[in-house]
Amino acid sequence: KKQGQEEVALYEKIGDMLFDSGKYQEALDYYADIIKLDKGENYADHYSVKGKIFLIYEKLNKHEEAERICRELMSEGGDTEYLLRLVKILINRNADQEIFDLCTTTIDKHGYSNFGNGGIHAQIAQYFVRNQRVGDWLIFLNKKIEESASNTQSLVLIAGVNEAQRDLKKAAGNYEPASRGILTVDKYNSKGVLLKTAAAAYMKA
Secondary structure, three states: OHHHHHHHHHHHHHHHHHHHOOOHHHHHHHHHHHHHHOOOOOOOOHHHHHHHHHHHHHHOOOHHHHHHHHHHHHHHHHHHHHHHHHHHHHHHOOOHHHHHHHHHHHHHHHOOOOOOOOOHHHHHHHHHHHOOOHHHHHHHHHHHHHHOOOOHHHHHHHHHHHHHOOOHHHHHHHHHHHHHOOOOOOOOOHHHHHHHHHHHHHHHO
16 A cells, blocks of 8 residues: 555656646656556545646647546536636537536536626636627527526626626626526525625626
8 A cells, every 4th residue: 555655646746747847748647647546545636636637638739638527527526616617618619508507507506606796607708708709608698598587597697798898887787687586595695696796796887
């Protein structure tokens, strides 16, 4: 056991040195070996090692591999941490429905705690702005509102676009009706979060 632990620690140290030197493929080989060697032993922090593997795939422009490992990291507890990273990948292949589904999953898990002023939704909108796809995102979200009587999520995501475009009056005008679609009894205090966000946006407008 001790030998295996020392071997894993050595591999990670070498991998880190190679990564810092910009030798990403060589570093990737060492990190991949750690995952293979350390099955069931937990000598290494697998979440951390996989995070390094993800960064390498990003740097090597291996989008499919980066997406796969990012989804693994999200399922292992880093859903909010890696959500934005995954969104960057999905925007490049116009996977707006998948982005919407990711936001829905996050809201189901955490309420709207990450969707206040400058939150995840506004950062996602900024990616759409940079990729000159914000119009597509707004068309998609407005269709979602037409399809469903419950449009809270879509309104909040549209408010994120308003924030990204620095139109805080419009953002507030979307946060306020969105809050009406949330039950007062909510363990995440989502209604309160959105009302405070609306008030803050009105004050800044």
